[in-house]
Amino acid sequence: MRCWIALPEVTIDTETAIGAAAEAISEYPGYTINNLLNESENIIFKVADNSGKKAVLRIHRPNYQTSLGILSELKWMAFLFAKGIQTPEPIKNRSGHYITPTTNNLHATMITWIAGESLHALHEKYPEDSPAIDKIYCRLGEVIADIHNATDSFEIPAEFKRSSWDIKGFLGTNPLWGRFWENPVLTKVEKNFLLDLKSKLFMRLEQFLDDGADYGLIHADVISENVIVADGYPIIIDYDDSGYGFRMYDLAVPLYRFYPSPSYTRLAGLLKIGYQKNRSFSEKSWDLLNVFVLLRRLAMLGWVVPRKSPEEIATKTRDNLRVIETLVEEIDLD
Structure with a gap:
């Protein structure tokens, strides 16, 4: 008889993600959450600033990337963007950081919206x-x-x-x-x-x-x-x-x-x-x-x-x- 494997949880329940997003968005002045866009592995929210400029707020899944891993991803993306590669550009929070931690030990990040x-x-x-x-x-x-x-x-x-x-x-x-x-x-x-x-x-x-x-x-x-x-x-x-x-x-x-x-x-x-x-x-x-x-x-x-x-x-x-x-x-x- 074969048994199911118990592996670390790599998904986030919707309610937890919504709470984390509501907490994190306050660290990005002028931005508000429009709607929950996608629930796959990370939970993705569509947000916009006061001028209507769109962005993406990501609540990262637990037990996958460390905070250093996420920061490294964003540093590479920022480099590619600066080199002229069309890719989402990371957006820093009010403290000048790419990562916004939440009280439930999740990580939030924001990147520019890619239309298409x-x-x-x-x-x-x-x-x-x-x-x-x-x-x-x-x-x-x-x-x-x-x-x-x-x-x-x-x-x-x-x-x-x-x-x-x-x-x-x-x-x-x-x-x-x-x-x-x-x-x-x-x-x-x-x-x-x-x-x-x-x-x-x-x-x-x-x-x-x-x-x-x-x-x-x-x-x-x-x-x-x-x-x-x-x-x-x-x-x-x-x-x-x-x-x-x-x-x-x-x-x-x-x-x-x-x-x-x-x-x-x-x-x-x-x-x-x-x-x-x-x-x-x-x-x-x-x-x-x-x-x-x-x-x-x-x-x-x-x-x-x-x-x-x-x-x-x-x-x-x-x-x-x-x-x-x-x-x-x-x-x-x-």
Whole structure:
């Protein structure tokens, strides 16, 4: 008999978040809360100042990022904004700080509002082979390259800490998003399959590092919900999962949901074209795209456990396993 895993709580109940937001907003003179915008992991409120200028107030989920981790995220975002990258700009509170603590041990931060429509919504609006979608993915590749280029000149402050999407972050004893091979839905055979796969991928990534993999700060979560499109131009938001990692991962994440659909190859090619307009990478790196899509799928097996209901965990685990098995058949890991 398999048991559900007890993992740290990584969500916030709505009532607690509303109370924290009401307390935090007083530290931003002239701002008032308009409405609760989104309840996913962080709780997001839409706010505005006296002139009507919009912003976002975030109540950060507990047990994920430390205050130093959050501050580091905002320092990197502020740097990117100053370098001309279109990204939300962090807003300081009345005391000149980026983070506002609340009495219930939560952290609040404010960033500028990015107007537009999410890429996720556009996917629902347009057909899969829409020229409008294709153009956005080409431009998205350019934007990801611009972020990587700008970040190469970022002088890491003395007080700076972000998680590492390195080999251990994906495949170590305690991966960032959980021990995916201990997902409670898995059978013993499936667990052993994943443990064997974990060992093979570990060696493949070690070889990639030895071959000179492009490694540095990455966004790490460029999913369609985190891309706002304004006048056809994609703007990446939500740097909550950012950290040190393989730059190829930032190209795999926007694509992982499409594999193995017919759209996958087309959108991957467009993303590559856009990226290579502004930043080069070796064909050997690009050949590992499916490996990084696989790593994302494995990470999702761990991510889902503390965040979803037992029924959703079962469904999403089965869906991910089907894709993982298909990827493994295509990738030569021996």
